[in-house]
Amino acid sequence: MELDVLAFGETLIAHIPVLRREAETLTPEPEAARRLVRATVAKAWRGRTNHDEIDVTGWLGELMRQEYASAQSPGLRSFAAEA
16 A cells, blocks of 8 residues: 555644653653654654554654664763753
């Protein structure tokens, strides 16, 4: 089945409030949460052909947790507040 890019984009946009809430549970800093949402949306867009249409919310949540965890590794950018 061919990916409907427009429908995927609309689905992704519709999930942004959910992603914001999840990001706020991972980092209390508003700017860090916004960066985490942006990074997650970008990763989802790049991987849009690999998503499971049945559970987009779960897939996006997993992408966010992966993005957050990788940013916590030494030497990588962090989603903590920048001074």
